[in-house]
Amino acid sequence: xxxxxxxxxxxxxxxxxxxxxxxxxxxxxxxxxxxxxxxxxxxxxxxxxxxxxxxxxxxxxxxxxxxxxxxxxxxxxxxxxxxxxxxxxxxxxxxxxxxxxxxxxxxxxxxxxxxxxxxxxxxxxxxxxxxxxxxxxxxxxxxxxxxxxxxxxxxxxxxxxxxxxxxxxxxxxxxxxxxxxxxxxxxxxxxxxxxxxxxxxxxxxxxxxxxxxxxxxxxxxxxxxxxxxxxxxxxxxxxxxxxxxxxxxxxxxxxxxxxxxxxxxxxxxxxxxxxxxxxxxxxxxxxxxxxxxxxxxxxxxxxxxxxxxxxxxxxxxxxxxxxxxxxxxx
Amino acid sequence: xxxxxxxxxxxxxxxxxxxxxxxxxxxxxxxxxxxxxxxxxxxxxxxxxxxxxxxxxxxxxxxxxxxxxxxxxxxxxxxxxxxxxxxxxxxxxxxxxxxxxxxxxxxxxxxxxxxxxxxxxxxxxxxxxxxxxxxxxxxxxxxxxxxxxxxxxxxxxxxxxxxxxxxxxxxxxxxxxxxxxxxxxxxxxxxxxxxxxxxxxxxxxxxxxxxxxxxxxxxxxxxxxxxxxxxxxxxxxxxxxxxxxxxxxxxxxxxxxxxxxxxxxxxxxxxxxxxxxxxxxxxxxxxxxxxxxxxxxxxxxxxxxxxxxxxxxxxxxxxxxxxxxxxxxx
Numbered sequence: 001x002x003x004x005x006x007x008x009x010x011x012x013x014x015x016x017x018x019x020x021x022x023x024x025x026x027x028x029x030x031x032x033x034x035x036x037x038x039x040x041x042x043x044x045x046x047x048x049x050x051x052x053x054x055x056x057x058x059x060x061x062x063x064x065x066x067x068x069x070x071x072x073x074x075x076x077x078x079x080x081x082x083x084x085x086x087x088x089x090x091x092x093x094x095x096x097x098x099x100x101x102x103x104x105x106x107x108x109x110x111x112x113x114x115x116x117x118x119x120x121x122x123x124x125x126x127x128x129x130x131x132x133x134x135x136x137x138x139x140x141x142x143x144x145x146x147x148x149x150x151x152x153x154x155x156x157x158x159x160x161x162x163x164x165x166x167x168x169x170x171x172x173x174x175x176x177x178x179x180x181x182x183x184x185x186x187x188x189x190x191x192x193x194x195x196x197x198x199x200x201x202x203x204x205x206x207x208x209x210x211x212x213x214x215x216x217x218x219x220x221x222x223x224x225x226x227x228x229x230x231x232x233x234x235x236x237x238x239x240x241x242x243x244x245x246x247x248x249x250x251x252x253x254x255x256x257x258x259x260x261x262x263x264x265x266x267x268x269x270x271x272x273x274x275x276x277x278x279x280x281x282x283x284x285x286x287x288x289x290x291x292x293x294x295x296x297x298x299x300x301x302x303x304x305x306x307x308x309x310x311x312x313x314x315x316x317x318x319x320x321x322x323x324x325x326x327x328x329x330x
Numbered sequence: 331x332x333x334x335x336x337x338x339x340x341x342x343x344x345x346x347x348x349x350x351x352x353x354x355x356x357x358x359x360x361x362x363x364x365x366x367x368x369x370x371x372x373x374x375x376x377x378x379x380x381x382x383x384x385x386x387x388x389x390x391x392x393x394x395x396x397x398x399x400x401x402x403x404x405x406x407x408x409x410x411x412x413x414x415x416x417x418x419x420x421x422x423x424x425x426x427x428x429x430x431x432x433x434x435x436x437x438x439x440x441x442x443x444x445x446x447x448x449x450x451x452x453x454x455x456x457x458x459x460x461x462x463x464x465x466x467x468x469x470x471x472x473x474x475x476x477x478x479x480x481x482x483x484x485x486x487x488x489x490x491x492x493x494x495x496x497x498x499x500x501x502x503x504x505x506x507x508x509x510x511x512x513x514x515x516x517x518x519x520x521x522x523x524x525x526x527x528x529x530x531x532x533x534x535x536x537x538x539x540x541x542x543x544x545x546x547x548x549x550x551x552x553x554x555x556x557x558x559x560x561x562x563x564x565x566x567x568x569x570x571x572x573x574x575x576x577x578x579x580x581x582x583x584x585x586x587x588x589x590x591x592x593x594x595x596x597x598x599x600x601x602x603x604x605x606x607x608x609x610x611x612x613x614x615x616x617x618x619x620x621x622x623x624x625x626x627x628x629x630x631x632x633x634x635x636x637x638x639x640x641x642x643x644x645x646x647x648x649x650x651x652x653x654x655x656x657x658x659x660x
Contacts, residue, residue, distance in 0.1 A: 127577050138505060141513050175468060175561040183471050183558050212562040213569030228513050229559055231505040232542040233566050239543030240567050244574055244606075247457050251598045258598050264591035268581045276574075 001032060003051070004312045005080035005089035008037030009058040010096020011300050018095060019045035021305025026050060031309045034089060036076040055079045058096075061298060065099030069107055077101050081108035084291040091292035091312040095283070095300035102139055105286055105293040112321070114328040116147045118288030119227070120295065121158050122234055127275040129218035130163045136224075137284060138231035145188040148172075148224055149198050150328060154287040155222035156204025157327045161320045162285075162311070165221050167203055171210030173225035173233070181209060185226070193224075202327040241276055282307035285315070287324065292316055331362060333381070334642045335410035335419035338367030339388040340426020341630050348425060349375035351635025356380060361639045364419060366406040385409045388426075391628060395429030399437055407431050411438035414621040421622035421642040425613070425630035432469055435616055435623040442651070444658040446477045448618030449557070450625065451488050452564055457605040459548035460493045466554075467614055468561035478502075478519040478554055479528050480658060484617040485552035486534025487657045491648045492615075492641070495551050497533060501540030503555035503563070511539060515556070523554075532657040571606050612637035615645070617654060622646055 006022045008015045015037055025031040027048065035042055039054045057072040059065070069078060077096055081104040083089035092109075094101040102118070111118060120139045123131035135155045140147065152170045159168035172190055174182035179190045186209070192198065193206045210220050215233060225233070252262040274280055282304065283296030292315045296308045315321075336352045338345045345367055355361040357378065365372055369384045387402040389395070399408060407426055411434040413419035422439075424431040432448070441448060450469045453461035465485045470477065482500045489498035502520055504512035509520045516539070522528065523536045540550050545563060555563070582592040604610055612634065613626030622645045626638045645651075 126573075141505060141511075173562060175471060175558055175565075181471075186558075211569075212565030212567075213572075215566055216570050216573045228505055228516075229562060232503060232559060233562060235505075235542030236545055236563050236566050237542075237570050239541075240546050240570050241574065242543075243457075243546045244571065247602055248578070248599065251602055252595050254598060258595055261591040261594035265582050265588055265595070268584060268588050269578065272577055272581055 001313065001316060002088065002090035003032035003034040004309055005083040005092045006033055006035050006305070006309070007077040007080045007092070007094035007096055007101070008035040008042050009055070009076040010094040010101065011296070012061070012298050013301065014095065015041050015045045017300065017302045018305055019047050021302035022309065023048045023050060024302060025306045025309035029306065029310060031313045033309065034083065036080045053079060053083070059100035061097050063097055063100060065097060065103045068100055069103040075100070078104045078108060081105050084293070085109050090316045091294070093283070093294045093296060093305070093308045093312055095296035095298060095305065098138065098295055101293070101295045102286060105289045105291070109289045109291040109293065112288055112290050112325050112328060115288040116144070116150055118286050119151045119154060120284045121155055121287045122284040123281045124215055124234070124237065125276050125281065126216055126218055127272050130165065130221070131281065132215055132220060133159050133222045134215065134225070134230055134234060135222070135287065136227035136230050137234050138227045139286070140227040142228070143185065143226040145185060145192060148185070148189040148226065149192045152193055152204060152206070152222065152224045153198055153202035153327045154324060155224060156202040157323045158285060158287055158320065159221045160203055161315065161318045161323050167205050168221040169207045170204045170222040170224060171207045171214065171220040173212070173223050173229060174209035175211065177209050177211070179209070238278065245273065279304035280307060282311040290321060292320060331643065331646060332418065332420035333362035333364040334639055335413040335422045336363055336365050336635070336639070337407040337410045337422070337424035337426055337431070338365040338372050339385070339406040340424040340431065341626070342391070342628050343631065344425065345371050345375045347630065347632045348635055349377050351632035352639065353378045353380060354632060355636045355639035359636065359640060361643045363639065364413065366410045383409060383413070389430035391427050393427055393430060395427060395433045398430060399433040405430070408434045408438060411435050414623070415439050420646045421624065423613070423624045423626060423635065423638045423642055425626035425628060425635065428468065428625055431623070431625045432616060435619045435621070439619045439621040439623065441618055442620050442655050442658060445618040446474070446480055448616050449481045449484060450614045451485055451617045452614040453611045454545055454564070454567065455606050455611065456546055456548055457602050460495065460551070461611065462545055462550060463489050463552045464545065464555070464560055464564060465552070465617065466557035466560050467564050468557045469616070470557040472558065473515065473556040475515060475518040475522060478515070478556065479522045482523055482534060482536070482552065482554045483528055483532035483657045484654060485554060486532040487653045488615060488617055488650065489551045490533055491645065491650045491653050497535050498551040499537045500534045500552040500554060501537045501544065501550040503542070503553050503559060504539040505541065507539050507541070509539070568608065575603065609634035610637060612641040620651060622650060
């Protein structure tokens with residue numbers, strides 16, 4: 001397998017944690033990796049024997065994605081996308097500016113033929129069950145009905161290839177179970193998803209509308225929504241979970257006696273905390289571009305990058321892109 | 331003060347828990363209450379000395395709100411709204427069908443002059459801080475810019491009257507802090523809220539866009555959004571919190587040893603669990619109708635009803651409706 005192109009400069013903890021993760025994935029998991037970034041900065045982060053493609057520029061977290069992909073021709077994330085386009089890399093991973101990674105993949109790798117708009121698919125942890133795939137988690141703030149129908153197809157294929165779910169249950173996010181609930185967009189999409197057409201090639205089933213409370217349950221495998229709502233759901237959950245974890249931890253360690261009791265409980269709680277950690281999931285997948293493109297959380301640690309690289313390898317091996325192509329081709 | 335009209339028949343645990351809560355609020359807290367419901371059912375729930383206005387019908391949880399408010403003229407929630415309209419009650423509380431309660435209040439009590447659309451304002455618990463007021467939490471799935479600007483005014487007034495915040499910080503829910511992020515609606519509302527006009531009479535300040543992760547922090551007092559997004563945020567948080575609580579509890583009590591340690595920690599954790607319990611907040615307020623109208627959670631317990639009645643009394647005493655009237659009048 002061709003190496004996975006890693007944007008060594010993208011992310012709040014780049015290049016240190018990114019390079020450390022890439023090296024670990026290569027040395028301990030045997031994932032082939034090629035790093036893209038400023039040679040000095042990458043060298044200082046000790047890349048071991050990994051190949052480094054020198055790039056003079058970086059799309060920073062605060063950069064405007066549209067402007068920077070045009071101006072920063074030698075940006076690490078753009079170069080990584082070019083490597084996928086040119087067949088020198090099998091996939092790309094970036095924890096940098098989300099818009100920058102999206103624009104790089106779109107401009108350099110391009111869309112799968114027939115795809116209206118690529119969508120960001122994010123696994124939502126459901127401890128004790130497989131994650132729920134939420135899409136679009138932020139690529140398209142405003143969507144047309146046909147795009148959402150296609151998100152259902154892309155999401156169903158992804159849930160099958162990544163989690164081995166034979167017939168993924170797809171739900172449409174709304175404010176009530178009834179087909180009459182929600183915005184005009186949602187009602188229209190509901191009617192389209194109720195038709196058998198979209199399912200034939202994607203292999204999913206439509207369970208109807210689901211509500212916010214269903215996202216973190218094992219009742220549905222794929223939740224389809226527009227990128228505005230999806231991004232808000234994702235960040236609300238992230239914020240809420242982090243808040244509760246911190247508040248509980250503070251309450252449970254406020255005295256010596258409590259801390260002693262907490263130490264007994266910690267090993268039992270740890271798996272749950274790990275399950276809820278976004279770093280455990282390796283990041284979001286940009287579905288609909290003609291290559292495997294993983295956009296990891298800006299706060300990604302080395303562990304997150306290791307997980308992202310494992311997922312990248314698995315999705316290349318499982319031919320995710322081929323499966324997506326057959327699902328959307330006319 | 332005139333009694334608060336309680337829909338004794340509304341809610342998953344009606345009339346038992348509703349009547350129990352009403353009686354407790356009356357006997358222990360001195361809140362004047364009048365119950366609306368089927369005489370036999372209410373009598374069986376032991377209303378003590380509370381006045382009962384007999385009603386022959388109930389808008390059930392699964393009823394279509396629009397249809398039932400027209401057909402069920404003697405529904406308990408409609409009668410409660412009529413009592414507010416006629417000045418026989420100072421406020422109304424219902425834990426029943428949300429759409430039914432909204433429609434009853436709208437049709438019988440009517441809007442405050444100048445209000446485009448009433449909105450549901452729900453307090454989101456922020457342990458260690460005052461709750462964040464989220465609106466619209468579900469009354470209007472599709473909104474026009476002017477409605478959202480008015481939600482900012484209604485929300486600011488509510489945060490001031492209910493929580494004593496002198497200059498409530500109002501944020502607009504979006505997918506990024508920049509004014510350029512979000513849907514067309516959000517961008518338009520951002521520009522309108524950045525103008526001083528809306529603040530003059532409502533007393534709020536605009537902190538700009540906020541993201542999903544900011545909802546459960548003390549960084550903002552009021553979060554404004556459309557009713558589709560707001561309802562999904564609310565239910566996502568409810569579902570996520572309940573899920574985490576249950577998963578943690580299961581993990582922490584899976585063996586004898588763990589259970590013993592957990593019993594030490596429980597008193598430290600309990601205040602947090604109580605803070606996060608929607609029953610602690612007494613329900614949502616329908617802001618913009620010409621009377622105090624509280625719509626409690628369908629799962630409301632007696633405690634939730636006691637809290638709702640305390641809030642109702644406080645909002646009548648603090649003249650919430652008068653303050654809302656001055657904020658929106660032209």
